Amino acid sequence: xxxxxxxxxxxxxxxxxxxxxxxxxxxxxxxxxxxxxxxxxxxxxxxxxxxxxxxxxxxxxxxxxxxxxxxxxxxxxxxxxxxxxxxxxxxxxxxxxxxxxxxxxxxxxxxxxxxxxxxxxxxxxxxxxxxxxxxxxxxxxxxxxxxxxxxxxxxxxxxxxxxxxxxxxxxxxxxxxxxxxxxxxxxxxxxxxxxxxxxxxxxxxxxxxxxxxxxxxxxxxxxxxxxxxxxxxxxxxxxxxxxxxxxxxxxxxxxxxxxxxxxxxxxxxxxxxxxxxxxxxxxxxxxxxxxxxxxxxxxxxxxxxxxxxxxxxxxxxxxxxxxxxxxxxxx
Amino acid sequence: xxxxxxxxxxxxxxxxxxxxxxxxxxxxxxxxxxxxxxxxxxxxxxxxxxxxxxxxxxxxxxxxxxxxxxxxxxxxxxxxxxxxxxxxxxxxxxxxxxxxxxxxxxxxxxxxxxxxxxxxxxxxxxxxxxxxxxxxxxxxxxxxxxxxxxxxxxxxxxxxxxxxxxxxxxxxxxxxxxxxxxxxxxxxxxxxxxxxxxxxxxxxxxx
Numbered sequence: 145x146x147x148x149x150x151x152x153x154x155x156x157x158x159x160x161x162x163x164x165x166x167x168x169x170x171x172x173x174x175x176x177x178x179x180x181x182x183x184x185x186x187x188x189x190x191x192x193x194x195x196x197x198x199x200x201x202x203x204x205x206x207x208x209x210x211x212x213x214x215x216x217x218x219x220x221x222x223x224x225x226x227x228x229x230x231x232x233x234x235x236x237x238x239x240x241x242x243x244x245x246x247x248x249x250x251x252x253x254x255x256x257x258x259x260x261x262x263x264x265x266x267x268x269x270x271x272x273x274x275x276x277x278x279x280x281x282x283x284x285x286x287x288x289x290x291x292x293x294x295x296x297x298x299x300x301x302x303x304x305x306x307x308x309x310x311x312x313x314x315x316x317x318x319x320x321x322x323x324x325x326x327x328x329x330x331x332x333x334x335x336x337x338x339x340x341x342x343x344x345x346x347x348x349x350x351x352x353x354x355x356x357x358x359x360x361x362x363x364x365x366x367x368x369x370x371x372x373x374x375x376x377x378x379x380x381x382x383x384x385x386x387x388x389x390x391x392x393x394x395x396x397x398x399x400x401x402x403x404x405x406x407x408x409x410x411x412x413x414x415x416x417x418x419x420x421x422x423x424x425x426x427x428x429x430x431x432x433x434x435x436x437x438x439x440x441x442x443x444x445x446x447x448x449x450x451x452x453x454x455x456x457x458x459x460x461x462x463x464x465x466x467x468x469x470x471x472x473x474x475x
Numbered sequence: 476x477x478x479x480x481x482x483x484x485x486x487x488x489x490x491x492x493x494x495x496x497x498x499x500x501x502x503x504x505x506x507x508x509x510x511x512x513x514x515x516x517x518x519x520x521x522x523x524x525x526x527x528x529x530x531x532x533x534x535x536x537x538x539x540x541x542x543x544x545x546x547x548x549x550x551x552x553x554x555x556x557x558x559x560x561x562x563x564x565x566x567x568x569x570x571x572x573x574x575x576x577x578x579x580x581x582x583x584x585x586x587x588x589x590x591x592x593x594x595x596x597x598x599x600x601x602x603x604x605x606x607x608x609x610x611x612x613x614x615x616x617x618x619x620x621x622x623x624x625x626x627x628x629x630x631x632x633x634x635x636x637x638x639x640x641x642x643x644x645x646x647x648x649x650x651x652x653x654x655x656x657x658x659x660x661x662x663x664x665x666x667x668x669x670x671x672x673x674x675x676x677x678x679x680x681x682x
Contacts, residue, residue: 335513344597344618344630379510383485390485415509 145448146172146212147219148242149440150199152235153227153255154281155179155186157195159206160437161217162265164444169265172210174430174437175202180319185309186280192230199238206436214246221443224252225464226282232460240455251443251451252458255434256466257293260286261445262438263398263427270425274394276385276413279401279434280305280320283347283381285388286466288474293466296388297345304377305403307349311373314357315366325370326406332371336364340376345387347380374408382412386420395422404432449473486522486617487551494544494554502526502617504551519551522617527553529594529616536588539612558614560607567601567643576652581611583656586632589613591662593623595631600638625663629671632657636672 151158158176162169179194181187207213222239225232236252243250260275274287274296283299302310305322312321338355341348352373359369385397397417403409404426417424431437449472481500482489490501504519527546530553534540545554563582567575582604589596596603597618605612620627632654639649658665 335511337513337517340514340518343620375511375514379507379514382509383507387485412509416507419508 145218145444146216147221147440147444148217149221149436149443150235150239151223151434151436151439152195152231153223153434154231155191156434157198157202158434158436159202160435160440161206161210162437162440162444169441171437173206174435175206175209176435177202188228188230192234195231195234217246217248219249219251219443219447221251221253221439223255223439225461226255227462229462236458236460240458250458251447251453253439253442253446254464254466254469256282256284257469258438258442259400261442262431263400263425265441266427266431267425270396270398272394273396273398273425274385274388274392275398275400276381277401278304278403284466285385287388287392287394289392292471293469295466297347297384300346300348301350304349307353310353311356314360322403322406328367328370329374331367334368336368336372338372338376340380342380342384345384347384349377352376378409378412382416385413386416389422397422398425400427400432402433445473491557498557499544499554500557502553520548523548523551523553526616529619533589533594533613536592538585538588539610541614558605558607558612560605562602563604563606564601564642566606575646579649579652580656583653584660585611585613587657587660590628593621595620595622595627599631599635601642625667625671628668629675633672633675
């Protein structure tokens with residue numbers, strides 16, 4: 145089965161095409177365009193306009209890149225949520241229009257679950273991981289338990305990427321700030337104490353953000369603040385992930401989302417995994433960030449497990465929770 | 476000296492060892508090599524201190540807890556009494572109905588006493604309760620905190636509710652009995668806590 149997936153939950157509009165081969169995912173193409181705000185954070189309507197302007201070309205280019213024509217597509221999948229309303233509606237509208245005109249089935253999928261499934265589908269030996277999903281808006285620790293993907297821990301306020309971006313903006317950095325903060329952090333020498341906020345299995349970043357901004361005002365070395373911020377937030381993320389692994393007795397960990405590009409975070413999660421005799425996985429970079437291929441792959445899994453979706457059911461859900469998904473494709 | 480590891484968790488190792496001629500339990504928080512020393516040692520010290528404080532405070536509220544013999548902040552070690560009892564998790568399903576209801580009622584009373592003093596245990600499961608000399612002892616305050624909010628109390632009880640669902644699902648009335656004991660002993664408005672629990676269930680959060 146060949147599935148075309150459209151991702152559009154936030155900054156990125158992406159179109160990916162995947163083929164299912166003996167239960168594994170083969171990515172045939174995975175193209176994306178990212179909206180970068182001129183200043184400040186993401187503006188939902190402007191992002192949606194950006195997506196609308198690029199989606200048609202992306203679909204054409206993605207097919208060309210995969211050496212396919214429209215008729216070879218068996219299924220159209222799209223990101224149904226969670227995300228920003230205008231962005232989700234743009235991607236969903238494109239998916240419905242495409243499915244209708246091709247007379248092919250339509251499947252809306254959960255964006256967070258897609259991040260996990262693309263790891264299982266494309267990485268050898270990655271079968272039942274705990275996922276640490278770190279992006280701009282989302283920060284969740286997810287694992288499969290009793291028939292569903294459960295959220296074992298998550299942010300109580302802002303996502304880790306958002307925290308880094310907000311901090312970067314106080315220093316006048318452009319989006320995305322994470323990579324710039326990572327560069328500064330390499331030159332950090334002194335650890336400046338920051339709030340380490342874990343509540344049960346959940347995590348909070350807003351207090352830490354305020355404290356880091358205060359250090360900027362006090363004129364502390366930017367390198368030291370960036371270093372301290374990374375060390376504190378990443379240690380808390382790693383700790384929550386380890387707790388979830390101990391709790392669920394799983395011995396695989398998957399790191400994904402935009403912030404998974406950070407080498408220091410990878411190192412920490414990998415060290416934690418090694419220390420407990422577990423295996424560490426990260427998907428290929430273009431499958432880590434928001435992308436259409438993961439949407440296509442989850443759509444594929446859902447469709448093949450017998451699920452079907454009517455147009456009425458394809459309404460977007462900005463607050464689509466990970467644990468609302470009926471996981472019919474796993475035992 | 477013979478030592479025996481009773482449990483190895485994500486954060487700490489629980490050891491059976493000897494201290495001044497007594498058989499004792501030690502909770503030793505383990506160093507994490509993924510985080511820098513500055514963060515690691517600060518966390519280990521503050522969590523050890525916080526946990527020891529909560530255990531001591533729980534005792535003054537009339538809740539049975541292990542006696543603390545020694546606290547080593549730098550080493551992250553709490554040395555405490557070894558309770559030679561049985562975990563509630565292991566015995567609850569073997570009790571007859573009257574006894575089971577009685578135990579659950581008493582669990583509820585103890586939780587209410589903690590909550591009356593704003594102590595949130597943070598991980599109330601039947602594995603963290605030990606029956607000894609007809610008293611239910613609460614152990615592992617590692618995720619505990621002080622919090623006066625109804626939300627925190629609701630979440631605290633909800634953890635136990637889920638533990639009953641997964642470990643003692645054949646006895647669906649357990650939690651009702653717990654709450655009856657809680658209502659009897661709680662100084663505040665227990666119906667508000669009940670409403671909060673229903674809220675949390677509706678939110679569909681899983682831990």
